[in-house]
Amino acid sequence: MxxxxxxxxxxxxxxxxxxxxxxxxxxxxxxxxxxxxxxxxxxxxxxxxxxxxxxxxxxxxxxxxxxxxxxxxxxxxxxxxxxxxxxxxxxxxxxxxxxxxxxxxxxxxxxxxxxxxxxxxxxxxxxxxxxxxxxxxxxxxxxxxxxxxxxxxxxxxxxxxxxxxxxxxxxxxxxxxxxxxxxxxxxxxxxxxxxxxxxxxxxxxxxxxxxxxxxxxxxxxLMDWADDVSYVTHDLHDYFRGGLMPLHSMGREGSDGFLEFAQARRKEGYEAFDEEKFEQEYEEVKRLAPSRKWQDTRDDRKVLDRFMHELLGNFLHAVSPVKINEEWHLHIEEAAEYQVEVIKELTFFHVINRPSLAMVQRGQRQIITRLFDDLLDMFHNHRNGKRDPNYPVPVLMDDIYDAMVKHERVSKFTRTHEERRARAVCDYICALTEDQAINLYECITGQKVAQGSIFGTWF
The missing domain is CATH 1.10.3210.10 (Hypothetical protein af1432)
Structure with a gap:
């Protein structure tokens, strides 16, 4: 070509x-x-x-x-x-x-x-x-x-x-x-x-x-690698500064249970995953990490910046192209892969596994569940695709539904009415910010009806 x-x-x-x-x-x-x-x-x-x-x-x-x-x-x-x-x-x-x-x-x-x-x-x-x-x-x-x-x-x-x-x-x-x-x-x-x-x-x-x-x-x-690299480095940055990720002391006063936690999460197993290499890179991350507790001083910021710079530099240079059977592939150094995995598990151990976050997420699940069920119920009461003032379906959701109908006229893919309604609800929820989702939930449930407004922009 x-x-x-x-x-x-x-x-x-x-x-x-x-x-x-x-x-x-x-x-x-x-x-x-x-x-x-x-x-x-x-x-x-x-x-x-x-x-x-x-x-x-x-x-x-x-x-x-x-x-x-x-x-x-x-x-x-x-x-x-x-x-x-x-x-x-x-x-x-x-x-x-x-x-x-x-x-x-x-x-x-x-x-x-x-x-x-x-x-x-x-x-x-x-x-x-x-x-x-x-x-x-x-x-x-x-x-x-x-x-x-x-x-x-x-x-x-x-x-x-x-x-x-x-x-x-x-x-x-x-x-x-x-x-x-x-x-x-x-x-x-x-x-x-x-x-x-x-x-x-x-x-x-x-x-x-x-x-x-x-x-x-x-x-x-390459995008997937950049995604992982960005995710783990800014997590370290955010949660060390926020006091949730004790980089300065992890594993230095006996076992904190991290390695046991990480291994238990992998009990179903990755193919060819080497626990010894994981532990080696955990030691390397500890070696590179800041050695004192975060106090938000200029010196603290410089130390953290140097740590981030070194990690990002290592991950950036860990990628190289290789040609196999006349086709190009990207090779990522094994040590870098294990370091990224270590930092992911540290985030789970110190942040995602916290009861306080679990409680917040429980409430978030309830919001999305209620929004989906109620919005789908509103759509069930739509009559012949026309807007019914007794069932105030958001305009954007109606528009998404109509676009699906239009697309199905020119494609081989068709949905039932029920599938189309559910997909429109899902698409609409995925178009909301978190504040919009919370506000809509409060309107639907009546929790803050006294503070409600007729200027709900997503209607």
């Missing part, structure tokens, strides 16, 4: 390109479309681990996504600069790879619901009879169907390469990747879950053209 044809293949959009005279590259335009979308902006109101209303200045989904995009872009730039054979062979001398990884980093969490993984658990249960729910599949749906762009009817109409880079789990429900010895932990080239709804089959086929065997694209592999 010639360089010109290769470029056209990577940059092809499923719904045509009415602005092909734009001076920006197709992938720069992808980046701008994601960055300026309301779906991306909404992530400022969605939790990362702790709630966005916390008193401490913590990362939310928006700041996390910005950092994933930045880290991923720098990794991609380094690979293209330091490995000319990879640059010439994979990208045919073009510079689209950093742009694509950045687009994927910006977009990778755009479908996550309010309250993050807590809400995912509820929606997964509620949607089990209606096509399922998965946060990564919702991201692909937002990009290809729900987000708005002036020149197309469905989604942001991103390029093939950018859509493929977002697909961390390029398969449908029921097609989870086998964790056999051929692709054991850490599953970078395949991932273990599913990440596409059947309703986006035509978009999926378009994005995956030229990619086989359920493998992630190279940009998706």
């Amino acid at each position: 010639s360089t010109e044809n290769t470029s056209r293949f990577h940059s092809e959009r499923r719904h045509g390109d009415p602005n092909d005279s734009d001076p920006r590259s197709p992938f720069e335009r992808d980046r701008d479309r994601v960055l300026y979308s309301s779906a991306f902006r909404r992530l400022a109101g969605v939790t990362q681990v702790a709630a966005v209303r916390e008193r401490h200045l913590l990362h939310n989904r928006l700041t996390h996504s910005l950092k994933v995009a930045q880290v991923g872009r720098r990794m991609a730039q380094r690979l293209c600069k330091d490995h000319m054979e990879f640059h010439e062979g994979f990208a045919h001398g073009e510079d689209f790879f950093p742009d694509v990884v950045e687009v994927a980093g910006l977009a990778h969490d755009i479908g996550h619901p309010p309250f993050g993984h807590t809400a995912e658990t509820v929606l997964r249960e509620k949607m089990s009879r209606y096509g399922g729910f998965e946060g990564n599949a919702q991201t692909f749906r937002v990009l290809t169907k729900l987000a708005v762009h002036a020149h197309v009817d469905f989604g942001l109409n991103l390029t093939r390469e950018s859509l493929n880079a977002v697909l961390k789990y390029p398969r449908y429900a029921g097609e989870e990747a086998s964790q056999s010895a051929d692709h054991a932990w850490p599953y970078r080239e395949r991932g273990g879950k599913w990440g596409v709804y059947r309703s986006e089959e035509q978009d999926f086929i378009h994005a995956r053209k030229g990619t086989t065997n359920g493998m992630r694209s190279l940009a998706a592999v």
Whole structure:
């Protein structure tokens, strides 16, 4: 395939390109479309681990996504600069790879619901009879169907390469990747879950053209690594400063139970996971960590900054391209993989496993459960698709439903009325910030009806 044809293949959009005279590259335009979308902006109101209303200045989904995009872009730039054979062979001398990884980093969490993984658990249960729910599949749906762009009817109409880079789990429900010895932990080239709804089959086929065997694209592999790196480093930063992560003292006064906790969480086992290597990298993280308790002094900030800088530098340089059977792959150093796993488990041990967070999440589950049930009940009372003032279905939810009907007229995929209503409810909930979800819950339940307003913008 010639360089010109290769470029056209990577940059092809499923719904045509009415602005092909734009001076920006197709992938720069992808980046701008994601960055300026309301779906991306909404992530400022969605939790990362702790709630966005916390008193401490913590990362939310928006700041996390910005950092994933930045880290991923720098990794991609380094690979293209330091490995000319990879640059010439994979990208045919073009510079689209950093742009694509950045687009994927910006977009990778755009479908996550309010309250993050807590809400995912509820929606997964509620949607089990209606096509399922998965946060990564919702991201692909937002990009290809729900987000708005002036020149197309469905989604942001991103390029093939950018859509493929977002697909961390390029398969449908029921097609989870086998964790056999051929692709054991850490599953970078395949991932273990599913990440596409059947309703986006035509978009999926378009994005995956030229990619086989359920493998992630190279940009998706790099974005996934950048996601993990950003997640663990800003978690360490946030929770050490907040007093929840005792980096200065972990394991230094006898066993604190961390290693036992981490091993118990893996009792079902990863293929080829080495507990001894995990313990070695735990010792390395302890060696690098700040040695004194956080007091919020300038010196404290410098010490923490140096620690973050060293970790990020190690993770950035842990990636290298390798050519196997004439195909390019990305290799990540084993020590770096184990260090990331150590920090993930430290976050579970010191933060996510806390009773106080569990109590907050219990309330969040109740909010999402009640919203889903009541909104679906409202839709049941819709008459012939027309708005009924006795059942005030939100305008956006009505619009999502109508768009599904429109799409089904031009695609091979059809839903029952019940499936369509449930999907519209799910899509609508995933379009809310956490404050909007709480406010809507209070309106529906009457908990703060005296403070209610007729200016509910999402109605």
